[in-house]
Amino acid sequence: MIWSPSSGSIELLTAGGWGSAMLVGLARSLTIALGAFALGLVIGIAGALGKLSGGAVARQALDLYTTVVRSVPELVLILIVYFAGADLINGILTALGQAKIDFNGAIAGIVVLGVVQGAYSTEVIRGAILSVPLGQIEAAQAFGMSSWLTLRRITLPAMLPFALPGLSNLWLIAMKDTALLAVLGFGELTQVTRQAAGTTKAYFTFFFAAGCMYLLATMVSNLLSRRLEAWATKGVAHV
Amino acid sequence: MEMLHADGIRKTFGNLEVLRGVSLTANKGDVISLIGGSGSGKSTFLRCLNCLEHPTGGEIRVDGDAIAFRPDGHGNMEPASKTQMRRIRARLAMVFQSFNLWSHMTLLENVIEAPVHVLGVDRKQAVDEGLRLLQRVGLYDKRNTYPAFLSGGQQQRGAIARALAVQPLAMLFDEPTSALDPELVGEVLKVIRELAEEGRTMILVTHEMSFARDVSNQVLFLHGGLVEDAGPPAEVFGNPKSERLARFLGSFH
Numbered sequence: 001m002i003w004s005p006s007s008g009s010i011e012l013l014t015a016g017g018w019g020s021a022m023l024v025g026l027a028r029s030l031t032i033a034l035g036a037f038a039l040g041l042v043i044g045i046a047g048a049l050g051k052l053s054g055g056a057v058a059r060q061a062l063d064l065y066t067t068v069v070r071s072v073p074e075l076v077l078i079l080i081v082y083f084a085g086a087d088l089i090n091g092i093l094t095a096l097g098q099a100k101i102d103f104n105g106a107i108a109g110i111v112v113l114g115v116v117q118g119a120y121s122t123e124v125i126r127g128a129i130l131s132v133p134l135g136q137i138e139a140a141q142a143f144g145m146s147s148w149l150t151l152r153r154i155t156l157p158a159m160l161p162f163a164l165p166g167l168s169n170l171w172l173i174a175m176k177d178t179a180l181l182a183v184l185g186f187g188e189l190t191q192v193t194r195q196a197a198g199t200t201k202a203y204f205t206f207f208f209a210a211g212c213m214y215l216l217a218t219m220v221s222n223l224l225s226r227r228l229e230a231w232a233t234k235g236v237a238h239v
Numbered sequence: 240m241e242m243l244h245a246d247g248i249r250k251t252f253g254n255l256e257v258l259r260g261v262s263l264t265a266n267k268g269d270v271i272s273l274i275g276g277s278g279s280g281k282s283t284f285l286r287c288l289n290c291l292e293h294p295t296g297g298e299i300r301v302d303g304d305a306i307a308f309r310p311d312g313h314g315n316m317e318p319a320s321k322t323q324m325r326r327i328r329a330r331l332a333m334v335f336q337s338f339n340l341w342s343h344m345t346l347l348e349n350v351i352e353a354p355v356h357v358l359g360v361d362r363k364q365a366v367d368e369g370l371r372l373l374q375r376v377g378l379y380d381k382r383n384t385y386p387a388f389l390s391g392g393q394q395q396r397g398a399i400a401r402a403l404a405v406q407p408l409a410m411l412f413d414e415p416t417s418a419l420d421p422e423l424v425g426e427v428l429k430v431i432r433e434l435a436e437e438g439r440t441m442i443l444v445t446h447e448m449s450f451a452r453d454v455s456n457q458v459l460f461l462h463g464g465l466v467e468d469a470g471p472p473a474e475v476f477g478n479p480k481s482e483r484l485a486r487f488l489g490s491f492h
Contacts, residue, residue: 135338136342138291138335138339142331142332143329143333143357144326144327144328144353145325145357146321149356153352157343160343161343235343235344235345237385237387
């Protein structure tokens with residue numbers, strides 16, 4: 001099918017409800033991405049701290065986690081975590097005599113992508129924490145701060161300028177990785193687009209529109225992350 | 240009145256014995272300078288006083304409060320009670336060679352951080368006091384500036400204001416002018432001198448011999464992890480008993 005920028009394409013998007021279905025898909029994609037990114041951050045902070053100051057067992061377990069996640073293709077990982085994870089949890093539930101649960105699409109998507117994001121976040125945050133001059137952490141101790149207070153007031157905010165470029169990147173990846181969930185049918189943007197295109201046979205129109213939505217989301221993200229970076233690096237002297 | 244007392248502090252790193260039993264008593268208003276060559280153990284001793292280094296042996300008492308130790312599993316001793324250690328550290332303010340101001344905070348935020356978040360001082364009160372201290376070290380105009388935009392001398396004066404903000408029982412200075420350009424040393428020494436004159440209890444690791452002679456009432460010369468010579472500055476500098484000290488002092492002329 002050859003795409004022509006006729007009124008037909010616009011009509012296809014507005015009529016028949018496909019356009020609004022895509023917007024719902026986009027919202028779902030963004031929700032899953034946001035959740036996965038946040039979960040990844042939590043895993044990342046915990047993972048980085050574990051790698052930097054945990055015991056030998058914790059460090060090895062985390063090494064295994066980041067190595068495996070970063071070497072297996074994400075699509076494969078998503079399928080593994082989703083199907084194996086669901087089997088595992090339901091297996092445990094059955095063994096305990098509980099009823100099986102049906103995984104809510106969005107939550108499952110967030111967990112699956114969050115586990116992947118967490119591995120990358122761990123490395124980004126670990127590197128950023130290592131960039132904080134040790135003297136600043138020592139000063140916190142010398143003034144009587146507890147480990148938790150030092151982490152909250154000194155280490156995390158001081159590492160932010162070093163972590164933000166990597167984390168912005170991870171956010172963009174999270175957004176695009178939601179498309180991989182199309183194979184599982186979470187009703188996110190790519191899956192909706194495929195349905196729309198398959199039904200109407202207007203492949204170019206719908207995938208082009210979907211591409212534009214991803215692009216727009218990325219551009220808005222870039223704008224926000226630039227602001228965030230400017231805010232976080234206000235204490236950094238620019239050469 | 241005794242503020243800080245350390246008795247027989249020992250410290251080994253692996254097989255290296257850095258401190259072989261160093262003692263010191265600082266009464267209120269004492270200014271004690273620790274001098275010695277590099278590797279003499281003077282900085283390590285200072286860092287043992289607030290347990291930034293875990294001593295291998297010895298006793299430490301701050302304002303009558305003896306630090307409880309237990310083995311740390313690496314052949315040294317660690318504070319047995321984190322609560323006690325934090326309480327003591329909060330009142331033993333340290334000024335570092337490389338300033339170590341918190342880079343993500345403005346100067347004023349640096350100064351009020353420990354009072355507000357460690358000592359639980361009301362924020363408004365901490366800000367008032369912080370501004371007064373910044374005024375005092377001549378940095379009121381720089382209160383909203385981040386450390387990276389300040390000269391070394393300004394950063395160190397800011398670090399001194401941060402140390403004063405916790406109303407310290409004793410102040411620990413770890414070579415406070417060693418990282419400064421020569422033309423910036425004077426402004427920092429001037430502030431430290433004023434603190435000495437108003438009767439602050441201070442322990443000072445320094446390479447500034449004439450300064451140590453001027454401001455201290457007690458000087459300890461460390462060599463090989465031991466106090467080789469000690470006494471009032473006039474005696475230590477004017478009439479060194481040990482030959483090593485004489486040679487050490489001679490190297491500054």
